[in-house]
Amino acid sequence: MDWFTSDAYGVSRLVFQRGLAALYFVAFLGAALQFRALIGERGMLPVPRYVERVPFRRAPSVFQLHYSDRFFACCAWTGCAVAVALLAGADGLLPLWGAMALWLVPWALYLSIVNVGQTWYGFGWESLLLEVGFLAVFLGNDDVAPPVLVLFLLRWVLFRVEFGAGLIKMRGDACWRELTCLHFHHETQPMPGPLSWFFHHLPKPLHRVEVAANHVTQLAVPFLLFTPQPVATGAACLMIVTQLWLVLSGNFAWLNWITIVLAVSAVDFSAWHTPTRYAPAPLWYEVLVIAVSAGLLALSYRPVRNLLSRRQVMNRSFDPLHLVNAYGAFGSVSRVRQEIVIEGTADARPRADSAWLAYEFKGKPGDVRRWPRQFAPYHLRLDWLMWFAALSPAYARTWFGPLVERLLDEDRDTLRLLRRSPFPPGSPPTHIRARLYRYRYTTWRELRETGACWERTYVREFLPPTKLAGPAQRP
Template structure:
C-alpha cells in the first residue's frame, strides 16, 4: 500500500505533532491564567449563566453536566500535561493509538472550553487549533510512516486558511485591491507588536509591494501545495516566510505560528535535507511501515469525513458572500477561515481610569493592560503566540460592538471591588490592590508618532480624547 504511507515526510510529522502540541500547551496555559476571571463563576461572562441560556446550543462541552472553577483548572492542567508529553515525544514512542488518544483528549478538552468561551473565545484561530489537533491525532507514531491522506488533509486546511484570507481581502475592502491596505494596517491592527511602529514607517511603495506579494502568496501559491515535489515544498517555504513577516509585524495569538506549522505538511524530507544537509542521517531512520489494518481503516474513515466536510467551505470560497471564520458544525471541523476582510483607517482605544478622590474630580490614573496600547511612551511587547483575551476584547469594544458592553460593565465593577483575579489580567493597577472610589472609561484617538515626534519625546503614540464610553461610576452605581 505505497499510496497510503508517505515515507518521505518524517520531518513534516515531527513538526506537525510537536508544533501543534506546543500551541495547545500555550492555549491551555491561557485557560489556566485567564479563564476564571473572564468566564468563571464570578467572571465577566459567567459560564453557568451562559449554559442556562444556551442549553444544547452551546455545543459539546464537559461543563454542560457540571461547571466549577476547579473543574476548569483541572481541565487546563490535564491539557498542559498531555500537550507537554507530545512536545517531548513520549506518546510517539508507542503504537499509533497512543498519540491518537492523546491528541483526541486535547481536542475534546479544548473543545469544551471554546464552546463556553463566548466572545472571549470567538476567534477563528480557536477553530483552527481544534481542527489541526483533530487531524494530528491521525499522524501515527514512530512505528508507522506518516499517512499520505492525513498530510493531504493538512494541506487542504492550509489552503483554506491562506486562500480564504486572500479572497476575503479582495472581496472585502478596496484598500486591498488598490494596494494601500498597509498604509493603515500596522497602526490599526488589534495588537501591535514592538516592531509595528517601524513597519508602519516603511516607505509607501514598499507597503504596496508587500500587499502585492501577499496577494500572490495567498491567491496563487496555495494551489501549488498539491503539486509534486519540489514545487509543494517551495510553496510551503513562501508561506512560511510570509507568516514570519507577519509574526515580526504584530501579535495575532497563534494564528501565524499555527499556519507555519501547517505549512510543513507540504515539506518533503529530501527537500529539507537539500536545505539543511545535517538532517540527512536523522531522517534516514524513519519508518516505512503502513501499519495494521485497523489503522488503515481508521485513517480512511477520517479522510472520508474530511471530504464530506470540505463541501461547505469549498462553496464558501467560491461565494460572492464569502463568510470569514465560520464554523459549520459544533465540533469546529471543516470550517472557513480568513482575516482582515476590511481595514480600519483610524485607531481608537478605550482607556480605563480610576481615582481615589471621593468627589471624582481629580487624581485620575490609568489602568494599563498587558498588550494593548495605553500610555503613549510604553513600547509594546511581543506576546504572540500567547493570547491576551481581555486585551483583544478591548479592541473590539473600541470598534463599537454593542455585544461587548455587558462584560465591560462587569469589568468596571470588578475594578471598583479591586478583585485580585481581575487585576492579575492587567499589567498595572495604579492603586496597588486598593479600591478606587470611581472608575471611568474614555475613548482616545491614537496615531503613531512621526520620526520627528518620537526623537523629540520618546513617545510611540500621539493620542487625543474622542469622548466618553462610561461616565464616572461608583461601586453603588454599578450592577451586573
C-alpha cells in the same frame, strides 16, 4: 511506501507534531491563567450561566456535565501537561492506538473550553487549532508512515486558511485592491508588536510591494500545494516566510505560528534526510483514516461554498466540533486607531478637578511612552476585546459593564489581567470612567524629541463616571 502512507514525510510529521504540541501548551496556559476573571464562576461571562441556556448538542463540552473553577483549572493544567508530554515525544513511546488516544485528549479538552468560552474564545485561531488538532489524532506515530490522506487534509486546511484570507481581502476593502492597506494596518492592527512602529514607517512603495506579494502568496501559491514535489515544498516555504514576516510585524496570538506548522507538514525533507522505513499500517488504522477523511471532505462543502460566495464570512464554524471551518483575516482595515482608556478616581464625588488615574493593560496601547511588547503566540484575550470595543460598543455590550464592576470591587483575578492598577491594594477607586482616544504613531522626529511612540487625541466619553450601587454581587 504503499498507496496509504508516505515514508518521505516522517520528518515533516515530527516537526508538525512538536510544533502543534507547543501551541497546545500556549493555548492551555492562557486558559489556565485567565479563565477565572473571564468565564469563571465569578467571571464577567460565567460558564454556569452559559450552560444553563445552551444545550450540549450546540456546545459539546465536559463543562456541560459539571463546572467549578477547580475543575476547569484541573482540565486546563491537564492540557498543559499532556502538551508537554507530546512535545517531549511521549506519543512515540506508545503503540499506535495509544498515541492516537493521547492526541485526542488535548483536542477534547480544548474543544470543551472553546465551546463555553463565549466571546472570549470567538477567534478564528481557536477553530483552526481544533481542526488541525483533530487531524493530528490520525497522523500516526513512529509505528507507521504518515497517511497520505491526512497529509492531503492538512494541505487542504492550509489552502483554506490562505486562500480564504486572500479572497476576503479582495472582496472586503478597496485598499487591498489598491495596494494601500499597509499604509494603515501596522498602526491600526489589534495589538502592535515591538517592531510595528518601524514597519509602519517603511516607504509607501515598499508597502505596496508587500500587499502585492501577499496577494500572490494567498491567492496563487496555495494551489501549488497540490502539485508534485519540489514545487509543493517551495509553495509551503513561501507561506512560512510570509508568516514569519507577520510574526515580526504584530501580535496575532498563534494564528501565524499554526499556519507555519501547517506549512511544515507539506515540506518534503527527503532531499536532506534519508526516509525512514516503516512497518505496514494495520488494517483497522487504514479503515479508520479513510472513514474520517471521507467524512471531513463531505463536511468541506460548507467552507467551499463560503469561499465561492460573494458574501464570504470570516472565521465561521459550521459544526459544534469545529471539524471543518472557514477562515480569513482583515477583510477590512481600519484607517484610524481608537483606544478605550479606563480611569478611576478616589474622590467621593467626581469634580472637574478630580485626579483620574489610568489602568494599564499588558498588550494594548495606553501610556504613549510605553513601547509595545511581544506576546504572541500567547493570547491576551481582554486586550484583544478592548480593541474590538473601541471599534463599536456593541462588541462590549455583554462584558464591559462586569469588567468595570470588578475593577471597582478590586477583584484580584481581574486585576491580574492588567499590567498595572494605579490604586494601591485595599484602596479601590470610588468611580471609574472610560474615554475614547484616537492614537497615531509618532514620527521619527516626534519620537526623538518626546520619547513617545504614540500621540493621542481625546475623541469622546465612552462610559461616564460610574460607581457601585451597593455591595458587589457576584454570580
